[in-house]
Amino acid sequence: MTTTTATAKKTLPAWLILSDSSATILLAKPAEFNGVKVDRVTLREPTIRDLRTAEKVHPNDKEAQEFHLFASLAECSPDDFEGLTLRNYNRIQGGYFRLVREDEDAA
Incomplete structure (x- = not known):
């Protein structure tokens, strides 16, 4: 383990x-997915x-793109993100x- 990785x-x-292929986010309050x-x-x-x-599904709506992307990565519906508290959504972001991000950016 490099110093940068250890610091991160x-x-x-x-x-x-955090792992090499996923991020598990513990929610501040349970939510429905x-x-x-x-x-x-x-x-x-x-x-x-x-x-x-x-980007193709929501060409002019960055927020909808993010919901769509996160839903795909979490294997749920984009609508599931609508019911999240802001604190939980900030954690997911x-x-x-x-x-x-790259390891060099993590320090």
Whole structure:
């Protein structure tokens, strides 16, 4: 483990479990996904296809693109994100951005 990676792991918030291919976000308050109350959401690592699909489905709406992308990565409906508290949504955004950034950016 490099110093940069060790430093990055130390600075992760307690609500985030990060691996090479996914981010598991512990929610501040349980939420409903796919009709089930959960206390965590896992996002898989996105592909270019995921990004392009979200842009194609919602060409002029960045917020809808993000909902579509996150729903694809979490394997749920974009509507599931509509019911989230802002605190939970901020955690999901934070988990996503930490998942996709390079190690050098994490320090």
